[in-house]
Amino acid sequence: MAEPATRKTSKERVRRHRRKAQAEGSKRVEVTVPAEDAELIREVARTLRNGGRSAETLRGRIAAAVVPSQARTGKELVAFLRSSPLGCFELDIERDRSPGREIDLE
Numbered sequence: 770m771a772e773p774a775t776r777k778t779s780k781e782r783v784r785r786h787r788r789k790a791q792a793e794g795s796k797r798v799e800v801t802v803p804a805e806d807a808e809l810i811r812e813v814a815r816t817l818r819n820g821g822r823s824a825e826t827l828r829g830r831i832a833a834a835v836v837p838s839q840a841r842t843g844k845e846l847v848a849f850l851r852s853s854p855l856g857c858f859e860l861d862i863e864r865d866r867s868p869g870r871e872i873d874l875e
Contacts (some may be wrong), residue, residue, distance in 0.1 A: 813827065
């Protein structure tokens with residue numbers, strides 16, 4: 770059974786739009802969120818899609834909120850600790866170099 774011409778045309782139009790968006794580096798995603806957050810998520814997506822300084826700022830804030838960065842070097846760890854609430858205190862942290870204690874495993 771043949772599809773009505775308008776349905777076929779609509780499907781082709783959607784297919785073309787999705788191919789073009791993909792070629793431009795966009796990716797279609799579907800998420801389920803609480804109803805009260807739906808408009809917020811649409812605004813976030815619109816801002817990111819439009820690009821520019823607002824998108825970069827928003828991207829950075831979202832990444833910082835949901836993806837905690839992990840320290841990869843000692844310098845990053847020190848920077849993290851200094852930015853913590855204890856950062857204003859002068860801490861002298863030294864590793865215990867003692868060989869430990871003997872224990873009997875039998």
